[in-house]
Amino acid sequence: MTRNITRVCIAGAGAIGCALAARLASVPGLSLSMLARGDTLTAIAAGGVHLTDLDGEHQGWPQVSADPAGLGPQQLIFICTKAQALPAILRTLQPAIAADTVVVPIVNGVPWWYFKGLGHSDEASRLQSIDPLGELERLLPEQHVLGAVTFMTAQTQRPGRVISTNPHLITLGEINNQPSERLEQVRQLIAAAGIEARATDSIRDPLWTKIIANLTSNPLSVVSGATLEQLYADPQLAPLVRAILDETLLTAAAYGARIRFNPPTFMQLGAGMGAVKTSMLQDYEAGRPLELATIGEAVVELAERIGLPMPMTRHTLALTRFIAALRHNDTASP
Template identity: 60%
Template sequence: MRICIAGAGAIGCTLAARLAASGQPVNVLARGATLKQLQHHGVQLTDLDGQHQVAVNASHSAQALGPQDLILVCTKAPALQAIFEQIQPMIHADTVVIPVVNGLPWWYFRGIDSRFANDRIDAIDPDGELNRLVPEQHLIGCVVFITATRKAPGIVAASNPHLMIMGEITHQLTDRLEQVRRVIEQAGIEARASDTIRDQIWTKVIANLTSNPLSVVSGATLEQLYSDPHLQPLVRRMLDETLLAAASHGARIRFDPATIMAMGTSMGSVKTSMLQDFEAGAPLELATIGHAVVELAEKNGIAMPTTRHVLALAEFLSRTASQTNPNPIQNTAQ
């Protein structure tokens, strides 16, 4: 299988290192200092299995890398259109594209029957460009649970077990899904195939939305957000609003609210990826993690007043910071 990692941040380098260490040839689309590091020294990953120093075929040119069978797009949501435009020379008729991105996906209403069939999510893809660039037949959905930090270009550390949940956007269990799952599993990453990928996406969205924007506003860690007496009531109101929005679109969440709160507390004094992005001056994934959820809630007449207020505060802080520091440093977030 010809595999390309498009985006060589913390998650992209983690996947590239694990795949290459398993003997799978790996192409990486990268640029700048990261490209030079990968070309001369490969990827260096330190995780629970030890240290991996592996060679990859890195280039800034999708044309040079050529057609790929599997493209794992590992970027932040605001950069999706740019990277989708860049990978066009790598897509052939049977290419599978897996966006490894936080939040609700732009394709949410595609591939299944619903009264919102083929609707766009304006917060993410207002003009339909994402769907045009990567049509639905190429897509497999994904939820990734990999906590990784970029120490330097091409050098990454991960302190937790790796898990990827993947599923066809049609909710079918297909041969190509199983083929991709096996490749990921052989790389030492727990890989699960799901016939309800939207439920899995909502589960992570709930965790992200109840923690990430408020962490930007408060500067709090995950443990503080879910347990501090000043913040916990606010988080719980956002949780209730998001669970209702998810249920209105038929999502089945495995965990009850108390369990979700306890799981958040158990994460300890960890900064959310959005707080790390904010501190680095990078764009925030508020559209996919927050505004898209509010948009879907509106479709079913559900108000999310607390969530809206927190998102507005996070937007204000992000905009003010970008005006103060127009040249953000390289992101080192999850």
């Protein structure tokens, strides 16, 4: 990407997608569009997107559509969907992906591109818990992908309107760990929107930090109904969180990740996030599918590859699947 970024699409209009859109709307000269559907599409078309965060109020009116074909090819696409929606959204996005389009997946958990860009064979680089048939890598070849790790929390108040009570941070990196012009261009664009943006030559290091944050909080929040503050500070829950933390740290270290915190500091930071519900708990309460494959099962798969058992993590994931299945059966009953 050698020209200025002017055509940007956000695919997904949930809490993070709307927060990002509301911030990017302030960047001069940007043609901003969003993919949405149903009531959310109607709400954004009528009233735009609105974010309340630590800096105040932010509003924008992106072009919104359910069909990317009418938006034309994009220079930059942020995918802000749940992991299980990736195959469908990537199939939909094909008309918007040109030869030089950069795609930034903002998705929780272990990404399907984890082993891409590092010289592994296709079979060795494919995670069975995420992309067993290789559909994601066919729909989005690795040269389009710019890695991202997003530390943003947001909650939807109503379609198109979200609130965030914590600072925003996005770390970007090429999946082959090399510097690039497009990496710096995307970083500058995000920074221009008032979001702290960092570039790294080792994107998997902050990725593991986010994986650890997700895995220690999301599944157990469904089991317990607890907020982040309760998970990391309550005397009944904190020991369970710490056990999952220790197991995941060991797995991360086995894959060469450099984690820049110690466990007590991590627990304190988690408690300091306040009375915030995890995204998985919000999904569970709304009756939506849970991101257990990327947040939990992929980490267990990585651990299995190197002979690590992760017993507390496995038990917690099993309880979460059981509780989610009960909820599904209850809602499916006549």
